[in-house]
Amino acid sequence: MEGKPDLFSIKRILLLMASLVVVCAFDMAEASAKPNIIVILTDDLGCSDIGCYGSEIDTPNLDRLAANGLRFTQFYNTAKCHSSRVSLLSGRWCRQAGDTSLRRAVTIPEALASAGYFTAMTGKWHLDKEPTDFGFNRFFGHLSGSCNYYRGDKTFRLNGKPWAVQEKGFYTTVANVDYAIQFLEEARAVKQPWFLYVAFNAPHAPLQPLEADYKKYLGRYDAGWDVIRSARVAKQKQLNLFGCAVEPSPRPDHVPAWDSLQPEARDWEARRMAAYAALIDRVDQELGRLFSAIEARKELDNTLIIFLSDNGACPYDRRRGGSDRDPCNADVTWSDSTGWAWVRNSPFRFYKQNQFEGGIATPAIIHWPAGLKTKPGALIHSPAHLVDVLPTLAEVAGASVPETWPGREIVPLAGISLAPIFAGQSITLRPPIHLLFSSDRGLRDGNWKLVSFQSEPWELYNIARDRTELHNVIVGNPAVAECMIKQWHDMTANVLHAPAKECAPVAAVASEQRHREWSDYSTGGSTSSRKDNGMTKGKKKSRENAK
Structure with missing residues (x-):
């Protein structure tokens, strides 16, 4: 039997607080000026x-940030669009903050305003x-949650x-940056440090790329998802992102x-991935x-840039209209592909909404030449979450986080x-990382991770040994499972104040996962009854591989 988890307790909180007081990250008195701050959030990346x-995919600008900054290898989101935005902006779990109302929280821009920041958002x-x-x-x-590009x-x-929106010449991704640049000019005019939040709609469906970008990738995915995923995993091992010995999840039965x-x-799917890449x-x-x-304004050195995604790649094949047409216009609305979502979440299992690593692991790049003391290109293997962004920004900006706010009942970070x-x-x-969206639940505490797929029974993984969650060890570790299940329920009830219906099964037994709205390649449509494209040579039942 493996060791018990490092449980969430008053003692742990006191130790944590003491350590953060003793180990002061920054001496703000040494800083010549408050840092400018950019938080970039992509959608379904x-x-x-x-x-x-x-x-x-060609991403030289982000790669340059990583090479000169640092990357997290265990940074988590909430696995879903709006809940990630709540946690990012509030520093709290989504339900704890009051969900989309934010009625129990103070936001990043509200906190930074107290430190003299000009605050702007696009997207x-x-x-x-x-x-x-x-x-x-x-x-x-x-x-809205998504829009026509x-x-x-x-x-x-x-x-x-x-x-x-203007009738001609508009493209959402471009417009977001047009206005971001304009807003920063306004901040400079009033001589304030600035906080910019850029929340791209991309690469969320509908898949509507610009023509030049799309043509660049046509033909690049003809080899198919098996070959592309193997290449991605090989590159990840070369980069040592998840360890050279990481065991990639196998292609699932569905x-x-x-x-x-x-x-x-094959032709349709290759073109669909080309649109994603574009x-x-x-x-x-x-x-x-x-x-x-x-x-150009000589501000990059003292600008803290954080790049993130709101959830894992989306598997939901909800609308497949126009697969025989060029996607580079407003009238064609290509949707997501489960097969390519498996590739895009390499090397992990599952997808957007699920609390397995494929749903919650996000790229996380930090760039700040004037502030980072780590080696350029450093990899950080410590677990982190979107809820950590607000307290981090408050500290580096020298801002206080108000404990009261008119019309709101503020809860702790x-x-x-x-x-x-x-x-x-x-x-x-x-503290443990609480995981919850709809009927998908989980808890990360130290190296242990408890997870439940859409109200099915709990599973347990040792993330230090099995990051890709292929070996469920719940049967051999009943004491660990029992403690963490109780811990999840306690946090759900007492921290999130979630209703009883949000509580997942208590039984610690192995589970079998089922698909929801994933591409149905046996019929050429999807679980949502869309029938638009070619069929597989042989039909097989959709079922996730479970070990």
Whole structure:
């Protein structure tokens, strides 16, 4: 039997607080100026979708940030769009913060405003009210959960007022950076340090790339998902992201071998991945434009940049219209592919919404030449979460996080400051990471991870030995499982104040996973009854591999 988990307790919290007081990450008195701050959040980006995390997609600007900064290898999101945004902006678990209402939290821009920051946002909001109601001085973007890349939607706003998308020449990813650059000029005019939050819609469906970007990738994915995934895992091992001996998850039963697809299906899937890649490439190009504008102002050295994704790659094949047409326009709305989502989450299992590593592991790049004391290109293997961003930014900016706010009932922060890591220190103690979205649940405590797939029984993994969650050890570790299950329920009830229906099974037994709205390659459609493309050569039942 393996050892018991390092349980969440009052003693652990006191030790953690003491360690963070003794190990001060930054002497702000030595800083000549408060750092400018950029937080970049992509949408549905898989953990292996950029070059410095294993991808073949061209992302030179992000790769340059990583080479000169640091990368986390165990940074978590919440596995879903809006809940990740709540946790990022509030420093609290989504339900704890009041969900999309944020009624129990103070946000990053509200906290930074107390330290004299000009605050701006562009892109996707996906929460209640508008960004200008939660501390942002400037906002351009859409309030909705996704939008048409060429046409936008009716929820676009500019500084709290409706904004009509122009009929020609508009592209969401480009517009986000246009306004980001404009807002920074406004911040400079008033001579304030600035906080910029860029929340790209990309690469969320509909897959509508720019034509030049799309043509660049046509033909690159003809080899298929088996070959591309093997190449990504090999590159990840070369980069030592998850250890050279990491055991990649096998292709699940619900994703057929590439060679078993009919030629027309292979052609369609290769083009669909080319569209994904083009969306990601465009994000990198626009970030390069933003970084160049900042560098031209000689501000890049003292600008803290954080790059993240809101969840793992999306497997939901909800609409497949127009697969025989060019996707580079507003009228074609290609959707997601489960097969390629498996690739994009390499080397992990599962997808967006699931609390397995494939759903919650995000690329996390930190760049700050004036502030980082780590070696360029450093890999940080300490677990971290979106809830840690607010306390981290508050510390490096010298800002206080208000404990009261008019009209809200503020609850304590869930996250911890990562500033010691920036200073070349380590964080040896942290509270458990609570995982919950809908019926998918989990808990990360030390090297142990408890996880439940869509209300099915719990599974237990030793992440230090089995990062890809292939070997469920719950049967051999009943005491560990019992403690962590109780711990999850205690946190859910007493910290998140979630209703009883949110509680997952208590039984510690092995489980079998089922698909939900994943691509059904046996019929050429999906579980949502869309029938649009080629069939596999042989039909097989969709079922996730479980060990």
